Structure formats: C-alpha cells, structure tokens
Amino acid sequence: MTQQTAILVTETGKPVTKSTTWPIPVPEPNQLLLRITVAGLEPHDQKVRDFNIWTHIVEGMLLPTPLANDYAGVVEKVGSEVTKFKVGDRVFAYGNMWEPSHKQHGLQQYAIAVADFTAKIPEGFSEHDVTTLPVNLCASLIGLFEESGGLGIPAPWSKEAKSFDYANTGILIVGGGSNCGRFAVQLAKLAGFGKIVVLGGKEDELKKWGATEVLDRHGGDEAVQAHIKGAVGDDLIYVFDAVNPPQTLFVGINALSSTRKGKVARLLPMGPHETAKVTKKDGEYEVKDIRGVPHLHTVGKEFWAHIEEYLKDGKIVPLEYEVAEGVGLDAGKVNEVLDRYRDGKAVVHAHFRVSE
Numbered sequence: 001m002t003q004q005t006a007i008l009v010t011e012t013g014k015p016v017t018k019s020t021t022w023p024i025p026v027p028e029p030n031q032l033l034l035r036i037t038v039a040g041l042e043p044h045d046q047k048v049r050d051f052n053i054w055t056h057i058v059e060g061m062l063l064p065t066p067l068a069n070d071y072a073g074v075v076e077k078v079g080s081e082v083t084k085f086k087v088g089d090r091v092f093a094y095g096n097m098w099e100p101s102h103k104q105h106g107l108q109q110y111a112i113a114v115a116d117f118t119a120k121i122p123e124g125f126s127e128h129d130v131t132t133l134p135v136n137l138c139a140s141l142i143g144l145f146e147e148s149g150g151l152g153i154p155a156p157w158s159k160e161a162k163s164f165d166y167a168n169t170g171i172l173i174v175g176g177g178s179n180c181g182r183f184a185v186q187l188a189k190l191a192g193f194g195k196i197v198v199l200g201g202k203e204d205e206l207k208k209w210g211a212t213e214v215l216d217r218h219g220g221d222e223a224v225q226a227h228i229k230g231a232v233g234d235d236l237i238y239v240f241d242a243v244n245p246p247q248t249l250f251v252g253i254n255a256l257s258s259t260r261k262g263k264v265a266r267l268l269p270m271g272p273h274e275t276a277k278v279t280k281k282d283g284e285y286e287v288k289d290i291r292g293v294p295h296l297h298t299v300g301k302e303f304w305a306h307i308e309e310y311l312k313d314g315k316i317v318p319l320e321y322e323v324a325e326g327v328g329l330d331a332g333k334v335n336e337v338l339d340r341y342r343d344g345k346a347v348v349h350a351h352f353r354v355s356e
Contacts, residue, residue: 006108007329008064012052016067016338018331024110025103029081032113034073034091036354038127039106040321041068041334042135044097044268046341062100067334068352069095070134071106072127073113082115090127093118094134094304096295107329109354116301117294119308129318132179132349133307137316138300139292140184143240143265144171144191145299150265150288151238155299156191157306166192170232174252175242176201176214179319179349180267184240185209190315197231199224199251200243209317221251221277228255237262249273253285265290321349329354 006022027033045067047053052063072092075085085091093113095104103112121130145155153171154160171188175181176198182205188196189210196211203214213231217224228251237260239252244266250273256262265288266273273287294300310316324333329352337350 004109005329006066007331007334008066009049009052010064012063013050015335016049016331018329019064022066022108025101025112027077027079027112029079030115031079032075032082032085032091032093032115032118033077034071034093034111034113035076036071036073036106036109036111037090037356038072038131039068039352039354040070040131040135041337041341041347041350041352042070043341044135046338049338050342065102066105066107066111068106069097069104070131070349071095071111071113072121072131073106073111073354076110079115084115085118085120090121091118092121092127092130092134094138094294096293097135098293098296106354107334107352109329114295117304119304122308122312125311125318128321128323128351130311131351132319132321133183133316135292136179136319137183137187138294138303139267139290140180140187140240140242141303142292142294142297142300143180143242143267143288143290144184144187144238145303146290146297147299149297150290151240151263153191153238155302157302161191167194169193169238170195170197170236171238171240172197172199172228172232172236172252172255173211173240173242174199175244176206176211178242181240181242182206182209182319183316184242185211186316190310195232197228199228217251224251225254234258235260239264241266244269246271246273249287250275250277250279253287254279256280256285261285263288267292319349321351322347323351323353327353327356 075089094117143150154164198211252264263286269289
C-alpha cells in the first residue's frame with residue numbers, strides 16, 4: 001500500500017478537501033511512521049488554510065498540505081537509527097510545521113514523527129490527553145528557556161539551573177486564559193520560580209498549577225498597569241506574552257524594572273510592536289520573537305527527553321479538549337473547526353479520531 005486518505009489544503013482561502021491518493025511517507029533513519037489515531041487542530045492551522053502563513057518563512061512550503069501538528073498514534077515502522085521505540089508502541093509527537101514535505105501532519109492516516117520529538121504515552125493518559133501538549137507546550141517552553149529566541153532562563157534540567165536563583169526570581173505571564181499561557185505557568189512552577197504573576201485566566205485553575213497571583217486584565221490601561229506593578233514590584237526582568245498583539249505588547253514592556261534591562265518574549269509576531277504607549281526608551285528593554293518549533297532549538301530536543309517523566313510526576317498536566325463525533329477523516333468537520341477559529345468562536349483544542 002502506497003497511498004492513503006488525507007485532509008488537504010489544496011488552495012489558499014478555500015475549504016480543505018479529502019484525498020484518497022495522498023502518498024504514505026517512508027521514515028528516514030531517525031524517524032518513525034505512525035498510524036495516526038488522534039490529531040488536534042490549532043489556530044495556526046486555520047491561518048495555513050486561509051492565507052498559508054508559512055510561505056513567508058519556509059522556502060518551498062507549497063500546497064497541497066495536510067494540517068495538524070499535534071498528534072498521537074501507533075508506531076508502524078521505525079527508522080534504522082531509532083532505538084527508543086518499537087512497532088506497536090503508542091506515542092505522541094510534535095510534527096514539524098516548517099518541514100516542507102508535509103509528512104509531519106496528523107490529518108492523514110499515516111504520518112512521520114521524528115524520534116527526538118516523540119514520546120511514549122504514559123499509563124493513565126489517553127491519546128487525547130497527550131495531544132493537547134506538543135504545539136502549545138513547546139511554544140511556552142521555547143519562550144521561557146531558549147537563549148537566542150526566548151527569555152533565556154536556564155532550563156530546569158540544565159547545568160546552569162544549579163546556580164540560578166529561581167526562588168527569588170519573578171515572571172509575568174500575559175494571557176493566562178490561553179493554552180500557551182496555561183503551560184507557561186506549569187513550566188515556571190516546574191522550574192521553581194518564587195513569583196509567578198499571571199494576567200488573565202481562571203484564578204483557581206492557574207493557582208492549582210503554580211501561579212502565585214492572577215490579575216484581571218479589565219478596568220483600563222492605567223488600572224491594569226497599577227495592578228501589575230503592585231504584584232511584581234520594580235525588579236521584574238522576565239515577561240512571557242502568550243497573546244502578543246502588536247498593539248498590546250506595551251503591557252508587558254511597561255511592567256519591566258526601571259533599573260534593570262528586561263525581556264518580553266512574544267509568540268508568532270505578526271509585525272513590529274506599537275510603541276505609542278511604551279514608557280521605556282529604546283535599549284531599556286528587549287522584545288524576543290519566538291518561533292516555537294522544538295526541532296529548531298536544542299532546548300526543545302532536551303525537553304522531549306523528559307516529557308514522559310514530567311507527565312508521570314504530574315509536573316506537566318494536559319489541558320481540556322473537544323472531540324469531533326465519529327472516527328475517520330471528514331473534511332466538512334475540519335472546515336467547521338477552522339471556521340470557528342477564523343470567526344473568533346470558542347474552540348477547546350479540537351481533536352479528530354483518525355483511527356482506533
């Protein structure tokens with residue numbers, strides 16, 4: 001068998017369609033071939049369908065392409081260099097969204113997973129549980145711990161962590177109601193931050209995961225800024241902005257210390273941040289633009305070596321999800337979810353059961 005069923009973006013700005021003649025990929029030495037069981041859609045999938053956002057980043061990112069970089073499945077084949085997995089293992093993986101051959105996407109019956117960014121599903125966790133993790137968790141991971149592209153905080157498993165004073169260090173996480181914000185709180189707690197202040201989100205949920213204070217982002221700019229300053233003081237040098245619109249990045253920038261140069265890391269920047277409301281001068285702060293793909297960063301590979309352990313220990317907790325009815329690949333149901341993302345309607349990490 002060389003062909004399979006897949007849901008494809010074939011033309012920018014058009015609905016996705018089903019193909020029954022999409023080629024089944026062959027794993028390279030460091031790769032696995034998975035029979036996909038569950039695939040999850042993210043907001044970026046809608047942007048790929050409607051205006052193919054990766055074309056300006058990845059040379060050769062041409063259509064057609066499947067979607068979904070969060071997925072779980074059963075190992076069908078292993079590459080010649082793979083020793084950690086065997087045929088029949090149930091695993092989950094992060095499919096590299098910038099890989100132009102389109103082999104690492106979940107809305108197809110069979111997909112490639114790179115062994116270094118794949119983990120076994122621990123006992124007690126479902127395929128749906130672990131499919132909530134890869135994209136959002138890794139975006140927050142890179143935002144916090146990547147040296148060149150993020151805040152550069154030492155990763156908790158690194159040798160630098162032994163001398164870093166997490167307990168007396170604070171971090172502000174903007175966008176606690178987003179999935180990336182939720183995972184950022186978990187990662188900050190895992191690292192041992194003494195002060196984890198979150199703007200937005202559900203207080204009980206975020207405090208359960210480690211937030212020390214959760215602030216309401218309503219009431220106007222001045223009131224929000226005053227609440228933040230009251231919580232973080234004047235020693236803050238780390239801000240992770242999980243919602244990142246250019247016009248609101250000033251919230252995190254203005255919260256930074258007035259005496260120490262700080263950093264704000266933002267996800268998937270959609271243009272330069274607006275400076276009209278920024279109270280700091282150029283050179284007094286740094287904005288880090290995150291490309292949250294773990295395949296591009298050493299810290300991403302290192303983290304995937306620990307992710308199964310962190311799940312078992314309860315240090316990383318899966319998030320909520322919704323599951324489309326039925327089993328199989330249904331283009332209409334996929335378009336419905338993508339339309340909801342496009343129209344700003346609520347989507348709770350939408351999953352598709354591709355096979356049992």
